[in-house]
Amino acid sequence: EVQLVESGGGLVQPGGSLRLSCAASGFTFSVYHMAWVRQAPGKGLEWVSTIRTSSGTTYYADSVKGRFTISRDSAKNTVYLQMNSLKPEDTAVYYCVRVGVRSDVSYWGQGTQVTVSS
DSSP: OOEEEEEOOEEEOTTOOEEEEEEEESSOGGGSOEEEEEEOTTSOEEEEEEEOSSSOOEEEOTTTTTTEEEEEETTTTEEEEEEOSOOGGGOEEEEEEEOOOTTOOOEEOOOEEEEEOO
16 A cells, blocks of 8 residues: 655754655556645645655755755655745644646645744
């Protein structure tokens, strides 16, 4: 079965860094686009970043450009989100998403909490 397990969240001070990991299993990792989506307290879902399966092209929300980097390791079936220069407004639950292609369904992990506070 498809499994996406996020890890790496926690409490960090403003200006600090965290690296989130998403361990994927139960599907052919290399053929799916992967994304990170977050939900801040009291707010809706916000797309953060996507990495395409074939080209490796990356996309970022304007709010995180220059600070976050998405990457994937095909040998480990893992996608990462390196978060630098963190701001309090980055506080959210971060979800790893397997993006549906063609008629396929999207899958979400359970999320990992990131709290940026002094």
